[in-house]
Amino acid sequence: MFGFGKNVNVKVDKDLYARVAKVADVAGYATAEEFVQHILEKEMLHFEDTKNDADIRAKLKGLGYIS
């Protein structure tokens, strides 16, 4: 409560949560929370990953849109 812990609560649609819990169970995760955390970490890598920045920059430079 009030940010003292290491976890926060996120609200999701009830039906979606039911589906998540089902898949988490089938996939062998200890809890639905563990499954959600795993998915979010995987997805976040896409946005935080900057390994393609050099490729984009090279292309845009070649096209004459950045200096």
Added chain:
Amino acid sequence: MFAFFKRLFDANLGEPIVIVSGLPRSGTSMMMRMLDGGGMAIMTDQLRTADLDNPKGYYEYERVKELEKETDKSYLKEGRGKALKVISWLLKDLPDDNRYRIVFMRRDLSEVIASQNKMLKHRGEVDNSDDKMMIDAYMNHLASVRILSRKRDNFEMLEVRYDQTVADPAAAAKAVNVFLGGKLDEGKMREAVDKELYRNKKVAT
């Protein structure tokens, strides 16, 4: 109370700069032409002239290409109340002392890359990038732009699809005009759309 302070804050930043953005070859020049036709003032130096890839001109402002490197960006204030083309990659480098209304062009990424590759060839540039990898990279980049537009209080963004604009210029002109305050000539905006320039179309499978 919040609304009052927001109005006060917005008033200090003056009129918004209308930014036309997107990946290169996603219809940004077409949108600039539409705004120009519709009666909006354009911030361009016309240094990059029309060519095979953009027969009707680029509507660019050369100095914008330095946004990543330059620290003094005060010249952008000249763009208040005008339209300025800034590619999606450089949106993150826009300074906080302006408000921005962003018309963001979206186009099928395989079409964007096909068109970019053609343009690179015309420019005599060597390009060893892998198309599939570039689609992935652009997808992530576009998601980052969406996140950025939500995070920045001075950003308002409207996404406009290139194919839908070409197919129904009237609907696109209307949506853009409403977003920008409703003062533009939608008829003239429509006329600025040239279907013949939609050349790198995705082949239906």
